[in-house]
Amino acid sequence: MNLQGTIGYKDLREYLTAADKLGELRRVDGADWDLEIGAITEVAARAARPKVLLFDNIKGYSKGFRVVTNAVCSAATTGLAFGLDPNSSGMDMIKSWKKRLGSYKPLKPIDVASGPITENVDTGNMVDMLKFPTPRWHEEDGGRYIGTGCLVILQDPDEKWTNFGTYRVCVYDRDTLGIWISPGKHGRLIREKYWSQGEPCPVAITFGQDPVLGKVGSWYEPWGVSEIEIAGWLRNEPVQVVRGQETGLPIPATSELAIEGYIMPPEGESRSEGPFGEWTGYYASGARNEPVVKVKNVMYRNDPIIFGMPPGISGKSVPLSAANVWLTLEKAGVTDVHGVWEYTIRYLTVISIKQKYGGHAKRAAMALLGSTYGYHRRFVIIVDDDIDPSNIDDVLWALSTRCDPATAINVITEAWSTPLDPRITPDARAQRNFTNSVAVINACKPYHWKDQYAKTCYFTDEVRKKTYEKWKEVLRLER
Numbered sequence: 106m107n108l109q110g111t112i113g114y115k116d117l118r119e120y121l122t123a124a125d126k127l128g129e130l131r132r133v134d135g136a137d138w139d140l141e142i143g144a145i146t147e148v149a150a151r152a153a154r155p156k157v158l159l160f161d162n163i164k165g166y167s168k169g170f171r172v173v174t175n176a177v178c179s180a181a182t183t184g185l186a187f188g189l190d191p192n193s194s195g196m197d198m199i200k201s202w203k204k205r206l207g208s209y210k211p212l213k214p215i216d217v218a219s220g221p222i223t224e225n226v227d228t229g230n231m232v233d234m235l236k237f238p239t240p241r242w243h244e245e246d247g248g249r250y251i252g253t254g255c256l257v258i259l260q261d262p263d264e265k266w267t268n269f270g271t272y273r274v275c276v277y278d279r280d281t282l283g284i285w286i287s288p289g290k291h292g293r294l295i296r297e298k299y300w301s302q303g304e305p306c307p308v309a310i311t312f313g314q315d316p317v318l319g320k321v322g323s324w325y326e327p328w329g330v331s332e333i334e335i336a337g338w339l340r341n342e343p344v345q346v347v348r349g350q351e352t353g354l355p356i357p358a359t360s361e362l363a364i365e366g367y368i369m370p371p372e373g374e375s376r377s378e379g380p381f382g383e384w385t386g387y388y389a390s391g392a393r394n395e396p397v398v399k400v401k402n403v404m405y406r407n408d409p410i411i412f413g414m415p416p417g418i419s420g421k422s423v424p425l426s427a428a429n430v431w432l433t434l435e436k437a438g439v440t441d442v443h444g445v446w447e448y449t450i451r452y453l454t455v456i457s458i459k460q461k462y463g464g465h466a467k468r469a470a471m472a473l474l475g476s477t478y479g480y481h482r483r484f485v486i487i488v489d490d491d492i493d494p495s496n497i498d499d500v501l502w503a504l505s506t507r508c509d510p511a512t513a514i515n516v517i518t519e520a521w522s523t524p525l526d527p528r529i530t531p532d533a534r535a536q537r538n539f540t541n542s543v544a545v546i547n548a549c550k551p552y553h554w555k556d557q558y559a560k561t562c563y564f565t566d567e568v569r570k571k572t573y574e575k576w577k578e579v580l581r582l583e584r
């Protein structure tokens with residue numbers, strides 16, 4: 106089946122079946138929820154070709170109550186999940202993805218009376234979040250996190266648009282969950298609107314959904330953009346939703362496991378949340394009191410699958426969010442961008458441009474940092490168009506041979522960041538100052554004398570490609 110350009114599965118189960126057919130899935134039986142699932146996930150993600158892992162018969166839980174991890178952790182599964190050619194280079198995948206995103210038109214969800222998610226509905230005394238196999242992912246986690254790759258669904262009380270966000274969720278007891286949302290995130294702004302009106306904030310959360318829905322939940326789209334409409338458009342058909350009985354919020358009908366309830370105002374109740382091993386690779390934000398979610402209804406499919414995505418474990422997947430950054434630059438009027446790549450999730454971002462005027466490079470960096478995608482960057486490196494930003498050797502070469510540290514590095518202080526940053530000083534943390542500095546590094550040839558710059562002695566990309574094609578049988582090089 107040629108999936109290129111189309112998303113060829115309807116839900117998480119079909120996705121896993123397709124991954125299995127491609128030889129990309131491994132079944133793990135009998136693992137312990139306590140650290141073992143987390144450790145296996147990390148070991149598998151570090152392999153040269155990471156596989157999708159489907160855990161069943163989890164210690165102490167009913168057979169069929171499963172957890173999937175590393176769902177999109179390689180070029181093969183990035184291609185399968187998003188309808189991209191897995192044999193193309195990472196940069197070409199980003200280009201195709203960007204082209205697709207560039208034609209975005211919102212596609213509203215449609216309501217259905219029931220769906221797979223309504224196969225089981227527990228309400229009142231029947232609510233029991235403890236019956237699902239929630240991993241303790243890392244050794245020093247302060248709890249068991251059922252929501253790692255989850256979707257938190259909220260509606261703005263005034264403007265009525267629906268926001269999707271991926272925010273971590275832990276289980277305290279049968280009907281109480283914890284949630285952590287970083288300052289400035291839409292979910293946080295929305296819940297504060299309810300609280301300022303003296304109301305609890307209605308919420309629905311899915312803990313298992315297909316990779317497209319999961320993906321859009323973590324996009325940094327501007328205020329007012331409904332990510333569920335992006336998911337519908339990406340699939341070329343509206344997302345089917347059932348309305349939560351308690352909140353009326355739209356819950357994707359093919360979800361595996363979902364709850365609805367309320368995020369309570371912190372004056373009423375708050376509980377210790379964290380620490381949690383985050384995408385930075387650290388437990389930086391410790392434990393503190395956070396608001397709780399009171400669960401009113403739990404919905405789940407027969408034999409539900411929890412979507413486990415401990416942050417920071419992305420294996421060898423292609424950083425498709427680089428395409429969102431690229432589009433953001435274009436929308437801000439920055440032309441002649443040749444590529445964007447993100448390393449260590451987003452800490453180090455590389456933008457390649459064909460310089461057309463003095464200040465072009467700096468403008469690209471500032472356009473990124475001023476956008477919603479500017480959130481918590483550390484180094485933004487701008488390189489010329491002969492540098493492939495996805496090739497770290499190329500990037501380091503440009504940095505070493507074209508950047509004059511005394512004049513080509515600017516440091517921006519007090520940029521939008523997060524308490525998760527391990528580099529925030531203890532004093533700043535005590536003052537709740539969660540900003541960070543960002544280095545904008547111009548590693549392009551200096552624009553005003555670029556034509557006098559020493560010529561490179563390396564062959565052009567075109568010559569290298571032709572040489573490879575002609576001699577590949579003899580050289581037998583892996584690319």
Ligand SMILES: Cc1cc2nc3c(=O)[nH]c(=O)nc-3n(C[C@H](O)[C@H](O)[C@H](O)COP(=O)(O)O)c2cc1C
Binds near residue numbers: 289325417
């Ligand atoms: C696996 C994963 C886990 C995440 N966990 C959190 C989290 O716990 N809290 C948070 O604020 N953002 C988290 N994020 C980032 C947000 O999902 C992202 O910032 C998103 O844009 C939030 O939506 P919003 O812009 O509508 O607020 C996570 C992202 C991913 C991919």
